[in-house]
Amino acid sequence: EILLTQSPATLSLSPGERATLSCRASQSVGTYLAWYQQKPGQSPRLLIYDASTRATGIPARFSGSGSGTDFTLTISSLEPEDFALYYCQQRNNWPPIFTFGPGTKVDIK
């Protein structure tokens, strides 16, 4: 079973600052890595898939990078609506089993 760890658990930043979130897999997942944003009372929202492809309608300030075991989600300049929980998710090569990370909370400093 591939496990995901996310760091930091909480990131306290101000609007306009750059946010860098990390996701590490216990073994290589290639580029089968996605990032989701979730706000209280809302369903998760896909931001990035295949490690670096922005989902439809996602602003360019969100970017993803990495491959293998180490991945990064970068928010270049935080907007007020970006303060939320962020989860990474991987998919096994085969069988296609999906796993979410524990999440990083981005809150207002």
Next chain:
Amino acid sequence: QVQLVESGGGVVQPGRSLRLSCVASGFTFTNFGMHWVRQAPGKGPEWVAVISYDGNHEYSADSVKGRFTISRDNSKNTLYLQMDSLRPEDTALYYCARATAGVSSWRPMEVWGQGTLVTVSS
């Protein structure tokens, strides 16, 4: 517009069964793999199961394997989750989600419903 609407949640005793439904609209249902994802109160999302576009293949998490069955009826644009032998730890908000477009059905979750709440309690 693209929409997923879940139903069928409720309060159920441990050991009993429940069937969730998810009606899709606004897209060609038969073109996409579909997932169930759950989220216990105050916890992160947990993937439950995925099914191929044609319903011929499915995979599930170890935590539900042998108890939950994912299926779909493409003639009705509907996804199902049959949940048997329910346990208190299955208490969660259950989301259906559509995979991203692609050749493979085994893609991340791009479109999400609002969820249906399942509570397992005596």
